[in-house]
Amino acid sequence: MSGEKGFLLTEGDLPALSIGAALLGTGGGGNPYVGMLRTRELLRKGAQVRIIPLDALPDDAWVGRVGSIGAPIIGIEKISEGGECHRAMLAVEEASGIRMAALIAAEIGGANAMVPVITAAMAGLPVIDGDGMGRAFPEIQMTTFSIYGEASLLSALADDKGNVVVFRKVTSALMLERLMRTATVAMGAGAGAAGAPLSMEFIRRTAIPGTVTQAIEIGATVLQARAKRQDVVEKVVEKTGGGLFFTGKLVDVRRELTGGFMRGHALLSGMGDWAGSEARIAIQNENLVLWVDGEPKVMVPDLIMNLEQETGEPITTEMLRFGQRVSVIGLPAHSLMKTPRALEVVGPKAFGYPEILFTPLADAAA
Amino acid sequence: MIRIGIDVGGTNTDAVIVEGDRVLAGVKSPTTQDVMGGVVGALTAVLETSGIEAGAIDVVMIGTTHFTNAVVQRRDLAPTAAIRLGLPATASLPPMIDWPDDLKRTLGGHVYLAHGGNEFDGRPISPLDEAELLGIAEEIRTKGVRSVAIASVFSPVSADVERRAGEIVGNALPGVHVTLSHEIGRLGLLERENAAIMNACLRDLSSDVIAAFRNAIAQAGITAPFYLTQNDGTLMDAATAERFPVLTFASGPTNSMRGAAFLSGVSEAIVIDIGGTTADVGSLQKGFPRQAPMAVEVGGVRTNFRMPDVFSIGLGGGSLVVDMDDAVAVGPSSVGYRLTREALIFGGDTLTASDIAVAAGKAELGDASKVAHLSPDLIARARRKMMEMLEDCVDRARVTPDPLPVIVVGGGSILVDEPIGGLEIVKPEHFAVANAVGAAIAQISGEVDSVYSLAETSREKALEDATGKAKDAAVAAGAQRDSIEIVDVEDVPLAYLPGNATRIRVKAVGELNVG
Numbered sequence: 001m002s003g004e005k006g007f008l009l010t011e012g013d014l015p016a017l018s019i020g021a022a023l024l025g026t027g028g029g030g031n032p033y034v035g036m037l038r039t040r041e042l043l044r045k046g047a048q049v050r051i052i053p054l055d056a057l058p059d060d061a062w063v064g065r066v067g068s069i070g071a072p073i074i075g076i077e078k079i080s081e082g083g084e085c086h087r088a089m090l091a092v093e094e095a096s097g098i099r100m101a102a103l104i105a106a107e108i109g110g111a112n113a114m115v116p117v118i119t120a121a122m123a124g125l126p127v128i129d130g131d132g133m134g135r136a137f138p139e140i141q142m143t144t145f146s147i148y149g150e151a152s153l154l155s156a157l158a159d160d161k162g163n164v165v166v167f168r169k170v171t172s173a174l175m176l177e178r179l180m181r182t183a184t185v186a187m188g189a190g191a192g193a194a195g196a197p198l199s200m201e202f203i204r205r206t207a208i209p210g211t212v213t214q215a216i217e218i219g220a221t222v223l224q225a226r227a228k229r230q231d232v233v234e235k236v237v238e239k240t241g242g243g244l245f246f247t248g249k250l251v252d253v254r255r256e257l258t259g260g261f262m263r264g265h266a267l268l269s270g271m272g273d274w275a276g277s278e279a280r281i282a283i284q285n286e287n288l289v290l291w292v293d294g295e296p297k298v299m300v301p302d303l304i305m306n307l308e309q310e311t312g313e314p315i316t317t318e319m320l321r322f323g324q325r326v327s328v329i330g331l332p333a334h335s336l337m338k339t340p341r342a343l344e345v346v347g348p349k350a351f352g353y354p355e356i357l358f359t360p361l362a363d364a365a366a
Numbered sequence: 367m368i369r370i371g372i373d374v375g376g377t378n379t380d381a382v383i384v385e386g387d388r389v390l391a392g393v394k395s396p397t398t399q400d401v402m403g404g405v406v407g408a409l410t411a412v413l414e415t416s417g418i419e420a421g422a423i424d425v426v427m428i429g430t431t432h433f434t435n436a437v438v439q440r441r442d443l444a445p446t447a448a449i450r451l452g453l454p455a456t457a458s459l460p461p462m463i464d465w466p467d468d469l470k471r472t473l474g475g476h477v478y479l480a481h482g483g484n485e486f487d488g489r490p491i492s493p494l495d496e497a498e499l500l501g502i503a504e505e506i507r508t509k510g511v512r513s514v515a516i517a518s519v520f521s522p523v524s525a526d527v528e529r530r531a532g533e534i535v536g537n538a539l540p541g542v543h544v545t546l547s548h549e550i551g552r553l554g555l556l557e558r559e560n561a562a563i564m565n566a567c568l569r570d571l572s573s574d575v576i577a578a579f580r581n582a583i584a585q586a587g588i589t590a591p592f593y594l595t596q597n598d599g600t601l602m603d604a605a606t607a608e609r610f611p612v613l614t615f616a617s618g619p620t621n622s623m624r625g626a627a628f629l630s631g632v633s634e635a636i637v638i639d640i641g642g643t644t645a646d647v648g649s650l651q652k653g654f655p656r657q658a659p660m661a662v663e664v665g666g667v668r669t670n671f672r673m674p675d676v677f678s679i680g681l682g683g684g685s686l687v688v689d690m691d692d693a694v695a696v697g698p699s700s701v702g703y704r705l706t707r708e709a710l711i712f713g714g715d716t717l718t719a720s721d722i723a724v725a726a727g728k729a730e731l732g733d734a735s736k737v738a739h740l741s742p743d744l745i746a747r748a749r750r751k752m753m754e755m756l757e758d759c760v761d762r763a764r765v766t767p768d769p770l771p772v773i774v775v776g777g778g779s780i781l782v783d784e785p786i787g788g789l790e791i792v793k794p795e796h797f798a799v800a801n802a803v804g805a806a807i808a809q810i811s812g813e814v815d816s817v818y819s820l821a822e823t824s825r826e827k828a829l830e831d832a833t834g835k836a837k838d839a840a841v842a843a844g845a846q847r848d849s850i851e852i853v854d855v856e857d858v859p860l861a862y863l864p865g866n867a868t869r870i871r872v873k874a875v876g877e878l879n880v881g
Contacts, residue, residue, distance in 0.1 A: 034556070038458050073817075073869070074486060076554045078519045082458030160455040161492070188455075188485040251766075277823070318858065323649070323656070323766070325390065 006052035006129060009117065011043050016219030021113035021238070023218055024211070025244040026303050028286035029110015029136030030072040031316065035078060039117050041331035047121035051129050051212050057101055059201035063128060064100035064318035065145070066119045067112040069157070069180060070190030072318065075111060081160035084192025085119040090196065091164045098197045104128040106143050106195065108211040109136025109286075115192075117153050127212065134208035134334045135303050137346060138285045140180065141173030141316035145198060147342050148206040152196040155180070170313075190225040207335045214240075222312040234310030242331035243361065245297050246279040247269070247272050247291060247309060250324040255283075263352075266320050268328070279328065281306070283317045288351050290328055298330035301346040302361045305329045332361040367424045367880060371590070372408060373621060373799075373807025374401065374430040377642065377703040378777075380802035381408035383416045389629070391416035392799035394777075401432065402578040402585075409586035420587030425880050429621040429805040431596040432575055433568050433611045437469075437665040442574075444513045444568040445474040447506045449499070450559060451482030451531055452519035455491050458739075461517070461559055466666040473567050476511055479500045479834075482527045483519030486817060486867065491519060494527055496534055503538035514539070516565040517547035517559035523817050528686060543569040550612060550671075552815045553869070557670035564667065565612035572611035576604050593878070598672045599624045599654055599804065600811035603844060612671070615664055618801060619646045619676040625804030626773040627653040629794035635771045636763045636789070637754065639800065640778030642684040643700040647759045648676035650773075652853055654875075661704050672813075677762070681755050683778035684709070685719040687748050694747045696755065703845035710736045719781055722748045757787040775800035811875045812839025820866035828870055829857065836874040845876030 009017075018036040022029070043049070057063075066085040068075060093099055103116040103123070108131040120127045132143030140146060153170040157180060165183050168193050170176045184191045218240060225235040237244050248268035255264035265286045270277035274292070282289040287304035298304050306315040309325040337346060338360055348356040368390075373380045374397060382392040393411040398404035405428075413420055436442050448461035461477040462470050480498050483491040506514060514535055520530035525548040535543045544568040551558030576594075583592055593645040594607035599620040602613060622639040633653035639646045649656045653672035662673045669722075680698020684705040688695045701708040701716055708714035710721045711732025723729040725737035725745050760772055771790045774782045775797040785791055796803060814836045819827035835851050 034459065037464055040462065041459065067422070071486075071867075073553060076556075078452065078483070078485070079456040079555055080458045081456070149778045162454070188489070188491070189487075249764075323763075323764075 005127065009043070009049045010053055011040055012020055013216050014040055016216045016223055017212070018220050019112065019314065020215030020219030021108060021110055022316070023305050023307070024108050024134070024215055024284045024303065025110030025136040025314065025316065026305055027315070027317040028138065028282060029107060029112060030075055032111050032114050035111050035118065036077055036112025038080070038082070039114050042118060042121040046108065049117050049120050050126040052102065053127045053129050054204050054207060054209050056126070057200045058330050059199065061101040061200040061204050062098050062197040063102050063104050063200060064092065064197055065106050065116070065195035067106045067115050067133070067193050068190065069184050069193045072111070074188070074190035078160075078188060078190055080192070083122065084158045084160060085194060086114055086122045086192070087158035087164055088156040088192045088194035089119060089123065091158065091166050092154060092196065095156070095166050095168065096152075096154055096197055098199060100117040100125060101200070102126045103127050104203060104207060104211075105131040106140070107131055107136045108208075108215055109133065112136070113212070113215060117289065128203065128207065130203070130207035130209045131211045132207060134211050135301070136286055140177045142346050144206045144208060144336050144342070145195070146173045146264070147345050149202040150196060150198060150202065154196040156194050157187065157191045159184050159191045163187060166277060174315045201279065206336065208336060226311060232308060233307055233329070236307065236312060237329055240329070240331050242303070242305075242329045244327060245330045246270065246274055246277070246292055246328040248274055248279055248326060250320060250322055250326055253320045253322065268326055271325070272324065281328070282353070284351060285317060289328065289348060289353060289356060296356050296359070298361060299348045299356055299358060300351055301333040301342065303331040303333060305331060330361050368418065368422055369806045370412065370423055370426045371802040371804070372405060372428045373618070373801035373805055374405065374428065375618065375801070376431060376435065379404040379408040379788050380799040381412040382796065382799050382802040382806055382807040383412055383668065384803065385420055387628075389803060390418065392796045392802065394799065398583040400578070401575060402582045405579060405582035406585050407586065409582065413586065417857070421589065423590045425590050426583055426588060426592035427595060427601060427876065428579055428592060428809055429617045429801060430575070430614060431618050433572065434664065436563060436568060436571055440469060440472050443472050443567040443570040444570040445476070445511045446513040446515060446563055447476035447478065447511045448563045449478045449480055449502055449514060449516045449531070449535065449639040450496065450518070451480050451516070452491055453479050453481045455483065455519060456555065459556065459797040462563065463853070464556070464668060465560070467665065469665060473563070474511065476509060478508065479691065484521070484524045484527060486520055486523065487819070487837055488524045490527070491789065494530055499531055499534045500538055502539070503535050506542075506848065507539055508716055512541070513543045513545075513569050514545050514546065515545045515559070515562035517555065519555060521546070521548035522551070522553050522558070522815050526846065528650065531610045536800045545569070549629045550610060552670050554670045557668050561669045561671060563666070564669070565610060568611040572608045576608045580604065591880070595621055595808045597674065598657070598811060599808055601808045601844070601878060607755045612725060615671060616673045619648060620674045621755055621804030621808070622646065622775055622801045623648055623650055623655040623674065623676070624653065624807065625800035625802070626650070626775045626794070628807045629775070629800060629803055630773045631793045632771055632773060632792060635773050635792070636760050638760070638782070639775045639776040640774065640781060641682050641776050642702045642705055642778065643680070644678040645681045645756070645778065646676050646678050646844040647763045649763045650672055652851060677759070679755060679759050681719065681752060681781070683718065683720045683781065684779050687717045687719060687722055689744055694744065694751050696748060696751050719752060719778070722752070723780045728783045731780060749854070752781055753784075753786065756782065760789065809875045810840055810843045810845035810878050811873060812836045812841070812843055812845070813871070813873045814839065815869070815871040817867050817869050821866050825857070825868070828868065829855070829872070832870045832872040833874070839874050840874040844879050846879040847876070850874050850876035
């Protein structure tokens, strides 16, 4: 059915996918290293995963979504049993009476980029080249699928011990988010989640297209530039069509917990072209707003990616550290993330910055 | 108190005698194949130079790269079994999953998954299964494996399960070395487990090496106790070092940076340790090297030890200097320890960085007449090139815009004699043996890395608890309680966890309590 469209993911793609996904995580989304290892093990044991474009399946095909839910620290300490997301997906299939034809990532940024690939390898399904964010955001209702009105909120959670919880009649995405968080904590603060089946027709209208390929390409750019000792940051900017908005040294990081989220900001003191300037980045798991000398320059949902200047290594908000040399790249979000409807959910105001009017980055690639 | 500090490097074994804060003598002697011979040689030489009686020595501190090198070179590693407690969780990635094949083969690939482990809040994942562990122990016994590493999920938060499993396995396999992961590493199961496995595979070697050190010290007539330096610049007694050889990894760069701070009296600075082949550069904060933020690879294996944030460039006293049409290249190739045979100033025929320093009249070493023929232009360009290399790495290591001094130590310090990148340089007395000085002045530490729920306790109470535990840990390791200082506090709120979970890491350091 999916024919020969798309491409088979190889072990060689994984390091690039992992770095690219971490960069698209815009500081959040967790570390893809563990997911990368799990995918590698499955591929080495003979599993095949095809990445297929949005036009590979007919309108009436059903697509499942899976992702890990929980704290990043859980993911690196209590590694998955392995079948969590697969069991959650099977529970959704059972409850809905629908069989999935493919899987898609809710977010391409960070660790959750690998999860659909892992589940697809176990279920023998292809993975759609796209996702519901084009980056990472902290909550379920921040996907394009949710923003553009997915029909059902039927979802399931599964843990490492065999517990499976199905959420059948949930009144809003926000409520689903709450219920899932609570159940996840009971499950040990880490679980596999699966969302309601989405029709391919809906996916084609609402998914951010091509983001698996984009992540692999960005990661490959970093790895190649590093190997050839080229300027990694420059190459990433070239490849993504983004802009370099600041280069500086991290001089202060403040973090605090408010409402279950880590919020805070990073202060950078300019170097090179930005010598004498100062930048501030607001963070809440992800990088939210970049100010340069007090002027807001890049803001959600546009992407703010912090790269270690020398190696191009993505710097997550949990890794921010005094003295780091950071290059800040801004990348325009996909237009689906910038409609008035989307901005209500993922714009600066939604993250607690009502004073900032969303000013989109010019899409240099367009 | 009279201390001897020894640094056993790949090429030289350095030794110093320090009384209070005075360095009485420092010597360099060649490292020998058998380790012991070189140490005896260095001890004898430094006692002789200082005129101090062996009986007057209060304590000996040793820094060694022996264990790091063993892993890197896959040498003298014992077959090791890894047992992980966490089933049904963690099954997707068994132990040693991301190890280089050759190293995995060297250790025998004996990996086991068992029930046990904790959730983040201390709840059991599954009950510890004694019969299951005894079955595994039996298999290990049949295979004749004599080193075991045990890692349990969330053991840095609650270690009881790991300890109990250690008892069960230890009782079933008398005489077998058991390493528990929480005694070595931090949160991050794979990395901590890797560290525990590496430690276990070094246990046979560590018994031999510690015994060799013990004999060398006795042979030099010294009856004082001895300690080994850890990767964070603090000490562990010989018995602890024998149990935790992995904690000596990267103690070399740490010792040189601590020695640099001590010799110069400067505690906030950039340190360049120039050897024969490379220059190691790092930054000192409160007299301690800044720690690396990320996982560090040792011999191709990811670990999360406390490692100094140090990087190396290919510039040392033995670096080859090659004059090309429009540029001059210095390093990364080097004559290394063959400097005293191959450099021009020693009658050889290779142009090295040391030859340039001597030709420029900046250093007295070897025979200056052998470099009198070098063109002033080449000398100037080579010197400029070296300064550029150093300026670049100093700039990379800078963590504040403040004009910190640059402390230059190591045998290759003769290459530097003027400010680097506008920063004042400090070249302290005894710079060539800074490593050994760093070992001699090392202190004792205790560390706590734990997750607290701030819903149940206040942040102040949690910090107080962690601080108290870190101090107790330092005292247990041999520190004088009244000398203990808290040198590092890190508290990171953990996103998405309930109860305002916060990870708190506290490190306490104090003076060694001798006698």
